[in-house]
Amino acid sequence: MRELSLNVLDIAQNSVSAEASLIELVVREDRRAHELMLGVYDNGKGMTAEQVAAVRDPFFTTRTTRKVGMGVPLFKMAAEMTGGSLSIESEVGVGTRVEAFFHTDHVDFVPLGDMCSTVVMLITMNLQIDFIYRVQVDGSAFTLDTRELKEILGDVPLNDPDIARWIKDYITENTANLTEVQE
Amino acid sequence: MKSLEELMALRDAAKAKMTARDDSTALTRVVVGMATCGIAAGARPVMNKFTEEIEKRGLTNVTVAQTGCIGMCQYEPIVEVTEPGKEKVTYVLMNPEKAVKVVVDHLVNGNPVAEYTVGAIKK
Numbered sequence: 001m002r003e004l005s006l007n008v009l010d011i012a013q014n015s016v017s018a019e020a021s022l023i024e025l026v027v028r029e030d031r032r033a034h035e036l037m038l039g040v041y042d043n044g045k046g047m048t049a050e051q052v053a054a055v056r057d058p059f060f061t062t063r064t065t066r067k068v069g070m071g072v073p074l075f076k077m078a079a080e081m082t083g084g085s086l087s088i089e090s091e092v093g094v095g096t097r098v099e100a101f102f103h104t105d106h107v108d109f110v111p112l113g114d115m116c117s118t119v120v121m122l123i124t125m126n127l128q129i130d131f132i133y134r135v136q137v138d139g140s141a142f143t144l145d146t147r148e149l150k151e152i153l154g155d156v157p158l159n160d161p162d163i164a165r166w167i168k169d170y171i172t173e174n175t176a177n178l179t180e181v182q183e
Numbered sequence: 184m185k186s187l188e189e190l191m192a193l194r195d196a197a198k199a200k201m202t203a204r205d206d207s208t209a210l211t212r213v214v215v216g217m218a219t220c221g222i223a224a225g226a227r228p229v230m231n232k233f234t235e236e237i238e239k240r241g242l243t244n245v246t247v248a249q250t251g252c253i254g255m256c257q258y259e260p261i262v263e264v265t266e267p268g269k270e271k272v273t274y275v276l277m278n279p280e281k282a283v284k285v286v287v288d289h290l291v292n293g294n295p296v297a298e299y300t301v302g303a304i305k306k
Contacts, residue, residue, distance in 0.1 A: 001222070001223055006222050006223070006227060009217075009222055009227065010218075010219050010222045010223075013217060013218065013251070017251070069219070070219045070220075070223075071218075071219045074219065074223075117227060117231060118227070121227065121230065121231075121249075125248065125249050148187070149187075149190065152187060152190050152191055152194060153190070153194050153197075154194065155198075156194050156197045156198055156201065160197045160201075161238040162193055162196065162197055163190075163193060163194075163197060164234075166185065166189070166190060166193055169185050170185040170190075173185050174185070
């Protein structure tokens, strides 16, 4: 993956498959400490302890089209390459929490990239699911909650082209000084 | 700065447009493979391009959706176009430039781009 935001998109697809009704995406950065945390939390069907243990293994997958599942292993690798780590907590019937920790000053740190694109795509392609997007950088924070948007919009869908563009601009403007495009 | 108040104004405009168009006509579906293989191969910019071009050209009878792994990971990004009453067309090794051509030739003018299809690559 060329950007961490693509890993986040990929990991969040697992939450979609797990039939979550609420998915939370978190970007938390401490710039002085050069630390970044990317979190994907859902209230989907969750996994058993055995599945949690197996999911880091590329040769474990629930898919039927082929025999490998690279999503979590790739995310884990991206974190560990920077001296960071990946953690997964899950409970059947409750949900799953995936957190990846990165050292942003490490030479092998992959840039976060276009998180806005990831978030807008997830929101507009999964209208039945509510999303919370939280960005926290040092002292500043931004939160988008699609439940708030849906309340305003009523029966106008979030994937209406004008609405989708507004969401994109809204995130971009409000996170411009938070999320860097790290060179 | 964009605000939630602005969204209310947009909602009213969108509502007016919704009642103006009739979505009951048969829809063409554009489906992009968005599993790990697709994403890693560049499916996100391809999907963004389809959405952008379809909106730009006002193709209100076309929907864009995502799916999981289609099973031919080496040919990702894969895009399937299904028109009502016609056989599904599977495009492989897509990129944003090819997406524009598919929108113009196939979705607007009704001529599938044979050279991008899975049939062309397997020969």
